[in-house]
Amino acid sequence: MGLEAKLTHDGIITSTIDAVVAWSRKNSVWPMPMGISCCAIEMMAAGDPKYDIARFGSEVMRFTPRQCDLMIVAGTVTYKMAHVVKKIYDQMPDPKWVIAMGACTSSGGMYRSYNVVQGIDQFLPVDVYLAGCPPRPENLLNALMQIQEKIGRTKAREFQDKKLPGIAVNQNN
Amino acid sequence: MAPLKELITQKLKDKFGSVNFEFSEFRDELTILFDKKNVVEVCRFLKDDDDLQFKLCEDVTAIDWAQRKNLPTGQAARFTVVYHIYSIKYGFRLALKADVDQSGCSIDSVSSVWKTADWEERETYDMYGIIFNNHPDLRRMYMPEDFEYYPLRKDFPLMGIPGSITLPAK
Numbered sequence: 464m465g466l467e468a469k470l471t472h473d474g475i476i477t478s479t480i481d482a483v484v485a486w487s488r489k490n491s492v493w494p495m496p497m498g499i500s501c502c503a504i505e506m507m508a509a510g511d512p513k514y515d516i517a518r519f520g521s522e523v524m525r526f527t528p529r530q531c532d533l534m535i536v537a538g539t540v541t542y543k544m545a546h547v548v549k550k551i552y553d554q555m556p557d558p559k560w561v562i563a564m565g566a567c568t569s570s571g572g573m574y575r576s577y578n579v580v581q582g583i584d585q586f587l588p589v590d591v592y593l594a595g596c597p598p599r600p601e602n603l604l605n606a607l608m609q610i611q612e613k614i615g616r617t618k619a620r621e622f623q624d625k626k627l628p629g630i631a632v633n634q635n636n
Numbered sequence: 637m638a639p640l641k642e643l644i645t646q647k648l649k650d651k652f653g654s655v656n657f658e659f660s661e662f663r664d665e666l667t668i669l670f671d672k673k674n675v676v677e678v679c680r681f682l683k684d685d686d687d688l689q690f691k692l693c694e695d696v697t698a699i700d701w702a703q704r705k706n707l708p709t710g711q712a713a714r715f716t717v718v719y720h721i722y723s724i725k726y727g728f729r730l731a732l733k734a735d736v737d738q739s740g741c742s743i744d745s746v747s748s749v750w751k752t753a754d755w756e757e758r759e760t761y762d763m764y765g766i767i768f769n770n771h772p773d774l775r776r777m778y779m780p781e782d783f784e785y786y787p788l789r790k791d792f793p794l795m796g797i798p799g800s801i802t803l804p805a806k
Contacts, residue, residue, distance in 0.1 A: 542801040549804035577796025587806045
């Protein structure tokens with residue numbers, strides 16, 4: 464990293480717990496790829512060597528929510544799918560963040576219709592809204608950097624006393 | 637062999653003398669309108685006849701005429717159920733139509749003739765609320781099962797009815 468060359472002898476650095484935890488958290492944001500429609504293609508492109516999301520430590524797309532920190536909701540969320548998205552979000556351990564990727568997810572987009580949720584912030588706490596239809600991979604990386612900046616400002620113990628979400632049971636889903 | 641168009645017309649007239657068929661043509665495609673009570677027997681005949689062989693049911697859908705005037709049949713039926721069928725052997729496409737009134741709002745299912753009609757009729761039921769009699773499994777397809785409305789009806793608002801579909805709690 465270049466740091467070790469500057470550190471002679473024992474190489475001890477002093478810092479705060481908050482700074483170290485935030486630094487490690489923000490550089491290993493594991494995404495939950497909630498790829499619902501066409502935005503998911505651009506999300507996959509962000510993982511390829513050309514755009515290389517690994518530069519930000521987020522190449523580990525986990526397909527189980529229990530290992531994820533960041534949910535990328537990429538695509539049109541219908542009322543029926545909303546229950547699934549929420550259920551997966553509830554399974555992610557704290558601390559967790561959400562990117563609403565693309566116009567549909569942020570506001571319903573061009574689907575101004577009875578079956579599409581007009582913005583997932585109606586049932587999820589969204590951290591970053593991402594414009595575009597679909598947004599380019601650079602744009603997704605930019606959103607990820609915004610998330611990193613947000614994580615960098617958190618305190619280590621901030622999430623300890625957070626209440627667990629109630630378990631919602633829906634017979635239809 | 638006579639062109640299939642004339643053959644269909646002739647065969648249907650011979651076979652179902654008592655049924656009133658209305659044949660119309662648009663851009664070389666034949667459409668046949670007839671009474672809904674004959675739908676199953678007409679469909680079965682078109683599928684099983686050796687010279688026609690309409691073995692593929694491409695689509696079952698409906699039209700909501702809402703406030704239509706000057707009905708072709710002279711009666712104020714609100715819906716028309718449309719079947720698109722295709723003869724793979726003879727490369728011929730045919731549209732069948734039957735009017736369905738809003739009161740009762742039902743028609744016999746053709747899923748016993750074509751298996752594919754099963755889901756297509758479910759979709760039509762989901763969107764228009766038309767009940768298909770003798771259907772093996774008439775459930776909603778796209779909308780939640782406890783949804784009370786039919787979204788493709790003309791009196792259904794574009795943005796839906798607020799509160800009719802639940803969202804998860806925040």
